[in-house]
Amino acid sequence: MELPSSLIGSSPARLAVEGLSWGPHRGPSLVCEIDFAVEAGRMLAIVGPNGAGKSSLLRCLYRYHRPSCGRILLDGADVWDMQPRDVARRIATVLQEPATDFGLTVAEIVELGLSPHLSGMSRNAVYAAIGDALSLMKIDHVASRNFASLSGGEKQRVMIARALAQKPDLLILDEPTNHLDIRHQLEVLALLSHLPTTVIVSLHDLSLASAHADHVLVLARGRQVDFGAAGHVLTPDAIRDTFAVETVIDSHPVTGRPRFSFHLQPSISGK
Incomplete structure (x- = not known):
């Protein structure tokens, strides 16, 4: 897919996870001994039943939870050794349930994705990036509307547009097809699978995972069951x-x- 130049980051990142475990303070580990690597520009789908540890693993990857052991390497550098601003420039995240109390318009929400880059951008470049991200997600017609007034599916597409405006080298999405109708589920997954970036996505739908991801990671009860090409894993x-x-x-x-x-x-x- 030909992505507008305003939304292209520096280069896709290689992600490697080595022996990662995490659990709440003084509690049991919710993810244990996870090992996998995703080559630059590839898409990984994480699947598993409810409570398998998918969201907990993703929170470690985007530096919300510090692992109790193991490493998360972005092009060989441990993300926990990186400066927060550098992480924000390279990793974008779309959460499972977007907040609803921003009090901002759709265009203002998308502009938040540009925050790590604003110091070197003209206003014309900012407007172009916002417009391109909204157009790519087919929501440019709601640019001036209050974010809280949107449907769940529209909010989800706005949050993906915000992440794309961030121009990430690694894009992490937790159940991005939640709230989307069938058409938009297919369109969003097709878009993600063709982005010039590395994509990590958790999914419940095994058909979508198999159809669009280069590799699949299966979790159950916090542990890695299998990792590999969808046809071999599913x-x-x-x-x-x-x-x-x-x-x-x-x-x-x-x-x-x-x-x-x-x-x-x-x-x-x-x-």
Whole structure:
């Protein structure tokens, strides 16, 4: 995808996670011994059942939780050794539930993504970046509206536009398809998979993960179950063990991509 020059960062980053564990102070670890690497410009989908540790892992990656052990390396540099401003210039985050009390317009929300870069930008460049990000997410028609007045799906697209305006080398998104209708789910994942940046995204939808991600990381009970190409990781046996459901995988008749059909195991469904 040809991205407007106003939204292109310096270069995609390579992310490596080595032996990462984290848990609350004096509490049990919620993620344990996570190891994986994502090459520059690739997209990783993190999947797993509720409570698997997906959000906790992402909070470590974007430097909200300091790991109790292990390292998070961005192009070989530990993110916890970097200056906060340098992290803000290189890593952008879209949270699962966007705040609703900003009291700002949509355009002002998107401009917040430019904060790490504003010192070297003219107002014309700022306006161009805001407009390009809004247009890319197809929400330029709500630029002047108050953020709080938007639907959940519109808010989600605004927060993705803000992250794109940040021009990150690493983009981290926690359940970005929440609140989006089917069309916008497909459009957002297609956009993310073609961005000239490294993308880490947590998803519940295994079909979207398989269709768009270069690699998949499967978590369960805070531990790494598997990591690799979707076709090798998302098998019926693996899905049964991790999600306790039976799966039929075939090819979509139009796209040719893997299609997942789920049903409960007989002992659970009662049939």
